[in-house]
Structures are given as C-alpha cells and as structure tokens.
Amino acid sequence: MTKRVTLSDVAKKAGVSRAAASAVLSGKIGKSIRVSEEKRAEILSIAKLLGYVPNTAAQYLKSGDNNHIIAVFTYENAFPFDPNSEYYPFFAGIQAEAEMEGYDILILNNWAKDKARSSRILLASGAIMIGVTRDDEHITSLVRQKFPLVFVGRRHISSGIPVRYVTFSYEPSVQRIVDLVDGCSAGPIVYITSTLSNAEPSEDKALFLHNYCKERNIPIEDVIISDSITSEAREKVLASRSVIFDRLFIADLFAPVFKENNLIIGEDVFGAILEDDWTGGHEIWTRWENRRRELGALAVEYLASLHEGTGLDDSFIDIPVIESTSTKIR
Amino acid sequence: MTKRVTLSDVAKKAGVSRAAASAVLSGKIGKSIRVSEEKRAEILSIAKLLGYVPNTAAQYLKSGDNNHIIAVFTYENAFPFDPNSEYYPFFAGIQAEAEMEGYDILILNNWAKDKARSSRILLASGAIMIGVTRDDEHITSLVRQKFPLVFVGRRHISSGIPVRYVTFSYEPSVQRIVDLVDGCSAGPIVYITSTLSNAEPSEDKALFLHNYCKERNIPIEDVIISDSITSEAREKVLASRSVIFDRLFIADLFAPVFKENNLIIGEDVFGAILEDDWTGGHEIWTRWENRRRELGALAVEYLASLHEGTGLDDSFIDIPVIESTSTKIR
DNA sequence: CTGAAAGCGCTTACAG
DNA sequence: CTGAAAGCGCTTACAG
Secondary structure, three states, rough: OOOOOOHHHHHHHHHOHHHHHHHHOOEEEEEEOOOOHHHHHHHHHHHHHOOOOHHHHHHHHOOOOOOOOEEEEEEEOOOOOOOOOOOOHHHHHHHHHHHHHHOEEEEEEOHHHHHHHHHHHOOOEEEEEEOOOOOOOHHHHHHHOOOOOEOOOOOOOOOOOOOEEEOOHHHHHHHHHHHHHHHHHOOOEEEEEOOOOOOOHHHHHHHHHHHHHHHHHOEEEEEEEEEEEEEOHHHHHHHOOOOEEEOHHHHHHHHHHHOOOOOOEEEEEEEEEEOOOOOOOOOOOOOOOHHHHHHHHHHHHHHHHHHHHHHHHHHHHEEOOEHHHHHHHH | OOOOOOOHHHHHOOOOOOOHHHHHHHOOOOOOOOOOHHHHHHHHHHHHOOOOOOOOOHHHHHHHHOOEEEEEEEEOOOOOOOOOOOOHHHHHHHHHHHHHHHHEEEEEOOOHOOHHHHHHHHHHOOEEEEEOOOHHHHHHHHHHOOOOEEEEEOOOOOOOOOOEEEEEEEHHHHHHHHHHHHOOOOOEEEEEEEEOOOOOHHHHHHHHHHHHHHHHOEEEEEEEEEEOOOOOHHHHHHHEEEEEEEOHHHHHHHHHHHOOOOEOOOOOOOEEEEEOOOOOOOOOOOOEEOOOHHHHHHHHHHHHHHHHOOOOOOEEEEOOOOOOOHHHOO
C-alpha cells in the first residue's frame, strides 16, 4: 500500500496553508477562513488529482465531532444476522432507523475474544448495547462518563450511576393482560414463573402483576417451576383454568397437558403470556405483539437525540396486547 | 458528557511518563519500554479507578495499525438486512467469516446522501464493496493507492489500475452447463440473453460460452430479447428445444410458453440457466448453486490476507452446477 | 531500566 | 482576507 495522500500534500502543491486547504476540502469556508474562488477551485482540483481522501480518524481526534456512526455492541458471541435469532428484530429496527437518520453502523461483536473491542465504541457517536450484560471495565467507565450508551432493556450498574435504556413499558401491558384474563376467570388466576428466567423483565412483570391484582382485589396464586411441569403446577392450573404464563416456553410446556385433558384453550381454559411473541406461533394465547423492531428504532432515536443534544429521557415503548381466543370467548 | 479520561490523566496520577503508561495499558511492555511490576500494577489500578478508555482513533492515527475492522460499503440505498434481499447472502457470509477472523464490521451505507461516507472506509483495515459501482472520487483514489478494497464481482476502473475482486469462476461452470445441455440436444442450442442485463458477468458468460462451443464444435444460436419474449425467440426455442437462458428471469418468461405447448421440461425441452439460483424456486432447470454466502466469506479472507500481508491474488469461487431434470433425463 | 520529544493528520482559535 | 501555531490522544524511536 503506497503512502496515503494527506492534507499537507494538497496544501503544498496548491501553495496554500494547510488551514486553507482544510477549510476548502471540508466545506467550512467562511467561518474564520476565507479563500478566493480561484484558489478554492485549484485546491479542489489538486486534491482530486492527487487522490486526497481525508483521514476520518484525524478529523475526529481534532474536532471531537463524531462520525455519525452508531456502534451496536453485543455481549453475545454470534451477532444476530440470522433472521431467526432472538435479537434480529432489534437489529433490523436499528438498521432501518439509522439509515433514515443518516448514521452508519459499527458492529462490535465477539466481545469475549477481544476485550479491546469495547473501546472501539469511541469511534462512534454512541452505542446501542444488546444482550445480557457482563462486567466490562470500559463499558462501566463509559456509562460513568455519560458517553452516549443506550441499553436495550432495563439496566443498572452497581454504582448506582444512571444507565440509559429503552424498554417495553411492561406495567400497562401487564394490567391489560390481567383485565382480560380476569374477565374470563372464575377462580384465582394461577401465575406461573420459571426459575430459568431471572432477568430483570421477570422481576418487573411479577411486581406489576402483584401490585395490580392487589389493587383490584383479583385473587392470584404463584407457582414456580424450573424447566418442566411439577404436579403442583399441573393440579393448580387444571383446577383454576385461568392462567398467566411468565414466558412463552412455559406456555409451550403446558400445551400437552391441556390436550391430554381435552381442554380447549379459549373455551375450557383461559390464559395469557407475559412475553412478546417474538417467535411467532403462539396465536392461541393472549400475548404481546412482537415490537422488537420498533424498540431497536427507538434506541437509535434516543442516541440521535443525545448526539444532537435534544435530551430525551429513558424511553419506553408500549407493547399492545393481542387479544386472542384464549381470553375473548365466554 | 463529562471530559474523557486520557492517558495523560493516568500517567500524571501514577507519577510516570505517558510512554510508560501507554506501554502498560496496551500490553506492549518489553519492547523498548520496561516498567517494574509494582508500577505496572499501580498504573493498571489507577486506570481502572479513573475509568480510562483508550481513544481508538488516536491509537490508530499514531500507530497506523488498523483496527481489525472491515468496512462493508454498498452503493445501494438500503442495506441488505432483509433476508430476501439479493445481497443478503453476501452479507451473511461476510459477517460469519469476519466473526471467525476477529474483525468487527462497519456498515457504510446510504452513500447517495452523504458522500463523506466513503472516507470513513479509512477507519477500517479494508473494505468490501457491494453493489453496482458508481463514480466516487474517494473510492477511485483508494483503489489507486492500493488501499485494501475488495469488490464483490469483477470490476475495472477507467485508468486501468488493477482492482481487487472476488467473483464466481464462470468459465468452468459455463463449460459444464454446455456439456450437460449438449448431451441432451439434437439441434443447435439457443442462447437467450436480455438487453436488460448489461453487467460484466453477462459479457463474461457470453464470451466463455461462445469460446467453448467453438472449440467443441457445438452449434449455438444467439437470441436477444429485452423484457418480453419475441416471436423469433419463441420459434427458435420451440424448434430447437435446447436452450440456455442467461438469467433466471428469462427462464421465468418462457415457462408459460412451454406450458401452452404441453412441453415438459426435462422430457420435451432441455435447458439451463447461467445464473446462480439465489432466489430459489428454479429447481426444474439446470443451474448454478447459490454460493453467495461463500463468496462473501471469501471477500473477508482476501481482505484479511491483504491486511496480514499474506498477499493473495484476485480470488474466485467455483459455482457447482446443479443437475436437474431439465438435463438429466433422456 | 526510564522519560523527553517528535509526530500521526487534521482543525481551530488567533494574530497579522 | 490569509497563514503560523497549538494541540486532539496517542505510540515509538531514541537518548540517557
């Protein structure tokens, strides 16, 4: 690779100062630099002749103006380009919105193999963080220093420093779900969670659910399972026939139980799932719409507003409940 | 956003020179800098305490070592994240291979809106260029300066400067297709091209096809259409019943003709398509496998070899012919 | 074994 | 209206 052509090369050949060349080539004439029209044309044509390409890294270093680049950082090993991946919809939304707002995207991946990677975030105007957080010094530091980092999903870091995030607004959605199930229910609602889901959304959802049931005097019973149905869970569900599953996979676990007992969902059993239907295929249950794509786009908007100083607070996106046969009939 | 913590801050607090701090923090101790173990530990802990995150742009500017980032530049407006996009398989291959080789990916898109974008390529160790080339000064200059740019698909630039690219190896594939069709053919093969496909692969394919037929004394007749079937084309094909379509869409155009005449492909008519079946659904024709994913991966390998100085020449990937009923029977 | 100095390629006050 | 100088945050010879 031959020596890169620099601003100095252009300035020298054109017989002007680097300042003048810089002003012309970055289109910033008129601020504190003025250049005659002939000089301007000459500089431009010499730049073209020589093949000058500005060094973005140097521009950025000097000016501090970031590059209209949004980094997308994932803690997972594999980046979600597979359309079947859980993260794909987020990414699709990020991509589409970034394109609209004129940002390029830097995909920072494979974090485990190269921890230096997290510092590459600084090449961008800000970053969107996806996936389960793990400890990373650089990232914690960036949060502390209020570098524009937007997490997808609610986050805390140990020190109590505020973390920016976008997330679904679980509270109203949980309440709507309860209203729907309660409308079909005779006995207490059985709420089934799994020890396998220990991420924050689960805590949030449980809290909102219990608060709302208490407030509205709706009887609710909790059942905790791990990765398979306990006999307690089975009995309580069969007795009550009104059930809220915390996760999609828990509902899937119960499907055979209803089949065995010839119970038709929406006629004999009523229920809902407190998770967005990102996999599809859960149409028989009342559940949340998959709005991951919108959430990804929202993260970009948030970042852009941070970058442009519009100042936007933590952002939430509403997840509409999809009503289905499992609660509408009766 | 508060002031970023710099190397100087760390050095000052630790009471050492920036050089020493730099060596410790970038793990380059032992070259020309030696630091005692206690100092080392102290520097590290102070960096952590202060929240030092190295400025990648500055590191790169100084050292010239690029960032293990591969830019993916597309001339199209929309970037191919849509799995149905023509470019998606290339991108999937690039992504997977980059991940394996430890490169991050910078997606440079929306070229029309912001021409400065092409200079962002310099943030990366090299770039993969996808889509139909349009004129761009920066890119032409980068090619001239032998900056690692790998085009997907064969390319020339006006000045005769060598352009690096990866492409399918059309010649052997064309020859295999001719062999297969010739084996079923009585009369001359009819070769149908369209004025709508004026990209280089079409020229290449036509050249290879004619050379091979001449060499092997296989009669061949050319027919050119635009976006619909001419009566000449229809008659020649119906007379010969051995046909090679230059593009998938041309084969699609002819499907109704065969149906009307009750001609069964593979029994009454024999033919092949000189395009990789990236859309799927052309199983009735002999054609090329969709190997776009592999070609994307190959582009990354090429770039990596350039970056690491392995020196690899223009790269080709073989496209195996998929034999189908349209040539096997008889 | 350690530190002072030069410099990567730019831009931006500032002095003329 | 134009140019000389300082400096962004780093690293790398090089001199001690």
